[in-house]
Amino acid sequence: MKQPIKAIVFDVYGTLFDVHSVKDACEQEFPEKGAAISQVWRTKQLEYFFWRHMMGRYEDFDKVTRDALRYALAVHDATSTEEIEQRLVASYAHLTPYEEVESVLKELHDVKTVILSNGTDEMLEALLRNAGLSDYFDEVVSVDGIKQPKPTPAAYMHWFKTSGLRRDEVLFLSSNGWDIAGAKNFGFHAAWINRNDLPFEEFDVKPDAVYPNLNHLSEWL
Amino acid sequence: MKQPIKAIVFDVYGTLFDVHSVKDACEQEFPEKGAAISQVWRTKQLEYFFWRHMMGRYEDFDKVTRDALRYALAVHDATSTEEIEQRLVASYAHLTPYEEVESVLKELHDVKTVILSNGTDEMLEALLRNAGLSDYFDEVVSVDGIKQPKPTPAAYMHWFKTSGLRRDEVLFLSSNGWDIAGAKNFGFHAAWINRNDLPFEEFDVKPDAVYPNLNHLSEWL
Structure with a gap:
């Protein structure tokens, strides 16, 4: 009791919400790489938020989410555009509960x-x-x-x-x-x-x- | 210039030093799992050190290295003993430069x-x-x-x-x-x-x- x-x-x-529900959107832009991009995206999102705190360089979670996405794309050789990044960031407002x-x-x-x-x-x-x-x-x-x-x-x-x-x-x-x-x-x-x-x-x-x-x-x- | x-x-x-040189020691204790254990061990070592700082619960790097190893073993279903853990922690003093x-x-x-x-x-x-x-x-x-x-x-x-x-x-x-x-x-x-x-x-x-x-x-x- x-x-x-x-x-x-x-x-x-x-x-x-399932943060990895963005993997479908990632997969659509970068076939075969959706799940891997989504994993790194989440890992880096938290790392950047925490590291910035430790350094006294706070930026909000929207900014670090965008930064983390850019890293996740770069590390998977996913050549991107401003437009694609915008679409993927937008998918973060439509995560699946x-x-x-x-x-x-x-x-x-x-x-x-x-x-x-x-x-x-x-x-x-x-x-x-x-x-x-x-x-x-x-x-x-x-x-x-x-x-x-x-x-x-x-x-x-x-x-x-x-x-x-x-x-x-x-x-x-x-x-x-x-x-x-x-x-x-x-x-x-x-x-x-x-x-x-x-x-x-x-x-x-x-x-x-x-x-x-x-x-x-x-x-x- | x-x-x-x-x-x-x-x-x-x-x-x-190559932190992943411990993977051979891990592999010896847990065949097929050495590289995976080593990866999680390093990731958790840093995470625990950083999270503890954020929470105001500092413990030294030796303590978090041991804790991280225990998590890495648990997450890979590597049934361990005090003795095995001691041997693996000891390998951290013999990393390869x-x-x-x-x-x-x-x-x-x-x-x-x-x-x-x-x-x-x-x-x-x-x-x-x-x-x-x-x-x-x-x-x-x-x-x-x-x-x-x-x-x-x-x-x-x-x-x-x-x-x-x-x-x-x-x-x-x-x-x-x-x-x-x-x-x-x-x-x-x-x-x-x-x-x-x-x-x-x-x-x-x-x-x-x-x-x-x-x-x-x-x-x-």
Whole structure:
């Protein structure tokens, strides 16, 4: 029996939406290379966001997403144009939500639903609207408001300080191990959505729960 | 014609030593999985070091190297023992230096030679001694002294503040793109040792020079 919580905070990329749904768009522009480009794109997107933080050279997630795409294309010898890049970046606003997402969100009553993402306000707004999911969230918060990425404590604080809650009244959900470790480090409860059946990161902060998808939240409510 | 410099600062892992030379040791313990384990081991080693910095949970590079190995083994279903892990971690003190390293170091006169690494003092001391390279360096500096990883500015400052030099009198060498970006961000000259013929990272800080290996330093001297 888990402790009942008052807010559920969702990560977006990889948690609600499949970041690798861009591989079809990549494949269309660069046959046989779609999956590989998509993998590098995501890896570099996070690396650039984190490295920039470490160097004190913050740029928003839209900028690093574009930069990461350019690297992913270059490393796969995918000769591109401004136009192709625009089309691929646009596909990031049309990621596919995981199949259970809407039905799970529909069932959440009497608990505040929040998004806390490294994406910009504009990216999040477009993504949720295109997927028809905007109305399910009480708050949509971007770390861009404080220009510090998750998993820094400042990023979780950016939403939390406005919440009026105690940290242990919050359940944080992410499929990203660094995000779960960051949320636990901050003091939230955290459930790791282990969509790819992987071991958890070798970290001294561990999730309170591990689920294969979002269909397991009722024990927290 | 490059500006003559007074100190050459070397990164270690990937720059002087092949981090993937551990794949033979991995292969011996886990046939067919050596290269894959080695790849994940290196990726997670850096990720854990960086994520911990972001969370304010610093642990030294020896600890994250062990943690990263455990993850790499787990993700490849490589059932391990304490003994095997010890043997593999020990192999990190016996990495193979790239073939040109010693001959290049032998030719460096009238310039200070420095190591600045994320590795601990103990890791660096053992690695250089086992390779017979200790005597080529005037200083061996670990970021563990300040508990801030490269590419944070504090990490480069940790050595620099003791140097008595101007930043533009320093040439920094690394095969790691994040390290080159970090060194340039700090104000050093930086040459990227592009050992794998890759595009440079999509960053607004770029190397001053790109070389396939260390055999091209004379233009700086």
